[in-house]
Amino acid sequence: MTAQGGNPLVGATVTVVGTSLRGVTSQTGEYRIAGVPVGSYDVSASILGYAPVTQRMSIASGQTATANFTLTASALEIGGLVVTATGREQRQREIGSSVGVVNTSEVQLAPVTSASQLLQGRVAGAVVLQSSGTTGSGARVRIRGNNSMSLSNAPLIIIDGVRVESAETGAGSALGFGVGGQTPSRLNDINPEDIESMEVLKGPAAAALYGTAAANGVIQITTKRGRAGRTEFRAWSEYGRLDQTTEFPVNTYALGNTVTATNPNRGVDRCDIVRLAIGSKPTGTQVGCTGITQTYTFSPLTNSATSPFQDGNRNNTGASVSGGSEAATYYLSGDYEKENGVLPQNHLNRIRVQANTTGRVGSKLNIGSNIAYLTNRLQIPQSDNASFGIFPMGLYGSALPSFVESQQGYQSDPQFAYDWLTYQRYSRITGSLRGDYRPLSWLSMNGNVGLDRYAREDLNRVPRVSAYGPAFGGVYTNGWIQNYGHDIYDLTSNGSATGTFNVGQDLVSTTSVGTQYIRENFHRIYAFGATLTPGIETSLAGASTDFSAGEDNTLNATVSAYLQQQFAWRDRVFLNAAVRGDQNTSFGNNIGWIWYPSFSGSWVISEEPFFPHVNALSNLRLRAAYGQAGLRPGASDAIQAYGAQVATFSGADQPAIIFNLIGNPDLKPERSTEYELGFESGFVDNRVGLELTYFNKKSINALVSKPLPLSLGSAGSRFENLGRVDNRGV
Template structure:
């Protein structure tokens, strides 16, 4: 069976700008000027290292060195606002006029302060603005400030760190998704998942399309394909303003992710490793059943109160019982002979390098994740790489190139309402006796763990953003990118292991191949000008194009030949 869904969304804006200009001769291209200076602690007069200096409304920035000095070369002529920020200090800001071929000295004195810095976010039109200047509610999460031990996945980053954002785990299994809601649910029938944007590109995240096989209500997480160590910041947009910026797809809110970028200077290497183990130490309740007797309830031969009242409960000789013959109990989740839980482990290794020159900066990272869940049929292997480049060919033109690749393999156990392969329903509704199906209901532990469900993913995400400064107060920004996900969902059940129906007895093989692709294109022109000395106006006009493709091809086989695992070994095929 093959199904294809293509959805194209486009939005555009056209504006007419009338200018009254005084006749001037066009200026020849100049090399631009230089802004340099010293950042010191106002209280001690000592230099401040690693302060971030950036020109508001542009991509130009630098870090102060050990002597507290910084330099911003090749700044086009014009008037700018320059800001200095560092955690633990109040923000410094000053306006400066730059002339071609000249160097401007601009020093900052920062005061130590426990007040949070004025957050700067990247808006939908690609410009940087302070949060207090945005007309809608925005929450900013700086990943570098989070405790490393608590952020093993991107979902963990969002947990309890942004007002109005609720993260509810749908399963305790490794690699599965959580439900993310921004300001609650908006619909009882449609998706309530927020829109996710990475470096200006819409990406596939979580939802019902994350898995093509049924294993009991759980689904893998596409959001967690992104390693938290690759992320610089996260902005969460809420309310109607999110839909105004991104269209109706953002009605449930927007999670906007910006990955890390390099800084000018020598190469800085960073390596990390994470190791951990955990155990399931919960004291599970046992399963209770009546002593031997036949009833009409179908629950393993137990005699419940309803069966006694209806006269449906009989002993081994066929005599009708008038009272429950007795109760027996057995707990297959706590008996060492049947307890399925193992010691789970997680290990992750990562290596990154960042640096560059005034003409180009780079950030390169690779990491490996290996995680094993508490059940023998639950595990995750993931390999991820990222290469981010920033190019500055001229003083008026710059490019940002972001590329990431992820390959993962996830094995999922049967859970939830899966009556055949689900552990919990078969254990908690067990027979009450180890000698009867090892204490499990319809399928025992040895049988259910013979069933395998896998998901293999290859994901490629890339975006290119170009900024061109037409005039000191006018800038054009264009972004284009793609998020491409290739997914293989497959299951295997060997023959003659589970005999509760004919299909299971013969053995089955399922193979679903899914292709998801999101294309994004954005073009904006932004004008910044001062109406008065105290009022600054920002006007943007542009459009956005988005195309979503979903293609699903499914195949299913029954009657597996012993020793074979592929569809070629099935006697009957369906597609």
């Protein structure tokens, strides 16, 4: 298989339409499909960025048939493949919903330093919101807006078929305590050099088969795999500089002639904007200004003598090796990343390793494995919106000369912000095993099991600060230390079977059934201590007062089953219907299985004989989709729990119980229903593409925290399904 210029196309997929048989091209553009039964078939070749091509082939008994393809570049993305929730790949032309695909080979020359940047501006409807410019901070991804008032609005992230932990808020978020919005992102743990493609399912219409986790959309990441052929070595190294470019307002201190109602000759005093507005007619004890006599300006954040900023730098060095044969392929990579931010307390050190293998056992079984390991060390400064951060200290400072001399113009001594240590140590391993078995030409079965597990320590420490002034309102003037230890893992297991049948010459039926089990475990221990002993200030062992400790354990499990049916007519009209059922441990006791239906249609109308062939219009596809998906409540939101209490009754202490958790036995997941209509067109031999989609999404049963009356025996609130959120757009 070659491109129009004669160069081989690597990684293209060749499919025998109407069967489960397919092959992938090697580094030389060659492919091989074994076990094709005798008969006539349409053979389709496709790869992202090129227009698909279909040939009619006849297979005779004991014969080998050859089909060569030449593909032309296309701006219209209907020839690529999308991995579905069933584990099988579908061509984009078969899918009735809008799916955004990012092919990393097309952005190799772009200045991309993180996985979230791969999405920036490349997928319509996906917005990447950078939380901060701090080294190590991440970004929030939103797809078609927000869908929930109380739960996370982050999309579900799947890497090589495995759900990965990506919480932005709550106990499982990427940092155990606040640092003014500078939260890291677990999406950026992935090395962008290891990513083959990213697929964005933009809402329930596309992601219904992912069930009670997909209302916010799904980001599917496929990492690179080796290709049959010669061994390929790659190495990269980059170096960059980080500069502080933000413009900060200048602090101003003005003096003027001031008066009060009782003292018209008060004299020179501070003359702020409120006093100027009052003017020479103050009321009561208010102070007014009749005019400014002198103005002082100073910015401690930009003055060269007091500015906290430095020149930052980053470097990333890595290498990969890939290759293999028809029987087995491999991909190995590793990289080291180091970045120093523009603040002296901001550093990142990260090591990542990726190892992917595939193997063929006979002509019917393919197996594969993926494993990724990461270790991360991050120091984040007290900055941005942090109450004791260097930015608020500078912005709330004073330009009065005596204040500039005593505290460099800051609100309080900036050394306190410099000495406050916020540190994270983090290790993560993500791995999966998969198998694809094709016992018959019309039947394929696949299974996948994977684990995402990480251990993390978050350290928050203030040394003895009596020299700098009280912290936290003067409560802990001799330092304190806070430590969080996390152990989090997500287990994913999937199994499905797909049967493909030819119903006559023009109609192909594809039926898939499957099941899934998801288990999410969260374990955290934390401790706090104050009044640090000199010389033992780096450990909780050095604390002597205000000890506190705690432990959190949560478990959530989901069992699912699904059914999908597709009909394809002449490989240009596609109708899909599916349903998924979920049972989740976070549902209320009175709630059973939750079902999510979906329907979609796709029509490549430009391939119809009646379609007028206009030179300017090369391709046109019409599509429509409808689907439902959900978001589960928190792991303990529906649980009713009690605690021991001593109560006084008839003048004596008596054992009693109280509500620790009110619970809600009728608590259901939030349910989002979406429909979308759209088209994709290609112009001038598909050199120019246009895609337009209208979507309308309604989320019901939204969780709202409802205050409860004291007559229930406990003050507080509980989540109930009371809200609704609407989203629509183009």
